[in-house]
Amino acid sequence: MLAGCPFHDLRVKLCAAGLRPTRQRLALGWLLFAKGDRHLTAENLQEEAQASRVSISLATIYNSLHQFTQTGLLREIAVDGSRTYFDTNVTDHHHFLIEGANTLIDIPQVAVDLLRLPPAPTGKRIAQVEVIVRLRDTPLA
Known part of the structure; x- marks a missing residue:
């Protein structure tokens, strides 16, 4: 090869x-x-x-x-x-979950504000933050 x-x-x-x-x-x-x-x-x-x-x-x-x-x-x-x-994308990023279809879609990194995280308890550190935003179809009016 x-x-x-x-x-x-x-x-x-x-x-x-x-x-x-x-x-x-x-x-x-x-x-x-x-x-x-x-x-x-x-x-x-x-x-x-x-x-x-x-x-x-x-x-x-x-x-x-x-x-x-x-x-x-x-x-x-x-x-x-x-x-x-x-x-397969191992970079830090978050996801939308489309309920019903059970499909994940990447959220662009810039779209999630993580500046207001609570502090970690004493002796601990935040290793990773994962945000999953659930989406549903909106009913037609």
Whole structure:
């Protein structure tokens, strides 16, 4: 494989994160990262894997997603404790959640004012702030 090849670049990305580029990780990484920044659930990824004829169990997908998250390749976003999304955009940003469609959309960083956060308790520091704004369709008048 040559430098500049997307498959080679994925192998390098996995190795740089400390992950061995196994066949399954490469297949999932290709599905995750080849389409740019996006938000997926494990179930979405399993559907894409099946559509691409990649045979991989849901348990393996969850394990891989958590490994990718722990090494900084993905960002995990828990919504209501019942649904977890994995974001390929690992920069600090916030989200709109479209209820009913269960779709996340990035909020531009400049659109959220975080200057008025409460102070952290003594001996603690704020590690990260995640804002999820829920959207619903407005009823027609």
